[in-house]
Amino acid sequence: MGLSPTTVSRLPVYLRELELLSQAGVETISSTGLAEVVGVTPSQLRKDLSHLGSYGTRGVGYHIAGLQAQIGRELGTARGWPVVIIGVGNLGRALAGYAGFSSRGFRIAALVDPDPAVIGTVVHGVEVSDLAELEAVITRTKATIAVLATPPAAAQSVVDRVVHQGVTSILTFAATVLAVPDGVIVRKVDLGQELQILAYYEQRKSEEVVR
Amino acid sequence: MGLSPTTVSRLPVYLRELELLSQAGVETISSTGLAEVVGVTPSQLRKDLSHLGSYGTRGVGYHIAGLQAQIGRELGTARGWPVVIIGVGNLGRALAGYAGFSSRGFRIAALVDPDPAVIGTVVHGVEVSDLAELEAVITRTKATIAVLATPPAAAQSVVDRVVHQGVTSILTFAATVLAVPDGVIVRKVDLGQELQILAYYEQRKSEEVVR
DNA sequence: AGCTGTGAACCGTTTCACAGCC
């Protein structure tokens, strides 16, 4: 076992679409059909699913409920992973209010912020803790996943603290490059980076006209 | 010319770190030095830069100011790309307040939302327009890049409308799979997907102990 | 007949190792 990173990154998408299909009452789907709704090629989909030792039926297709269960198991969606969100500005609030949170197997174990005006308030059902108590919060909640919605300047120091407390997976929205020890996984979402990538292709399109 | 997608995705990161270095007064840096701060291998960095026909000096390293200019040109950071943000909830507000917006070569041309309580208010210096006037807003601002911060259910219909109006690059925060015509580039940021990827590896770590 | 599962071919990306220049 051990799926390739690219396969892992597609599984959540498959799972999401399978949920929609099963809600719509569909019971079985072919690789071609599912590939179309998720936007990949049928062979890619079949290869991905074959890595999970999957349950397709030749001549028929995939049994949706079974496939959901299998992917869900692979991603650990039943575990209700406790997640700590650090930074309760607009971004932190948006994340806290994200509807898919619990349906995808997570729960907000704590919200943390340094602002006295925010500490103690309740956001989406969770009381905001003081950033000064970050260590205690992580110990108490046993969270191993942290989401960083802090200003970039604060990110590295927060990372150091949560890693020291046993967090091994970090999702950061700060643009800074983060240093972490081996074994800690960081995923970065950077608005500026995404826009600049789009701008590159946008510029190429306009240059093409000139050429 | 025509850079590979992987190279393009790294250029914004290089540019960001170069800015920090030049602010710190550094004038020259070796591939090893820069690679370390951005978190890639020296050979990867050299290969990437060589694709831009880059200005390194053997025995010395790269001239930071020159390299910044070159990458900036490649990404079109001087063009002040007009961007329309659709959806002014917490997420939309967070995006609108993003500090790197203008420094990275973009400007918020418009904010759009369907909520009467929000329309007309000023957010980060921009007045919120009515979603009903989306077409007019895009025509007026000549925006070709749109950022979607809408609920998932609304995403596809908004995409159809902006694409029809000439938008060719979309950054979406909605988890839904979006259908667009050829030539339109979509980049998706999906919190649930990112967390599920982390959860997969998190689960593997805990299984490893058992094994 | 239809559709999955998969070895083999293909393609893009990364890493290596060194020639070439300062």
Added chain:
DNA sequence: GGCTGTGAAACGGTTCACAGCT
């Protein structure tokens, strides 16, 4: 001597095409 630029090798991922099951 030091560091870039770059062909060549290695790697990983995707696509192809078909054997095999229902």
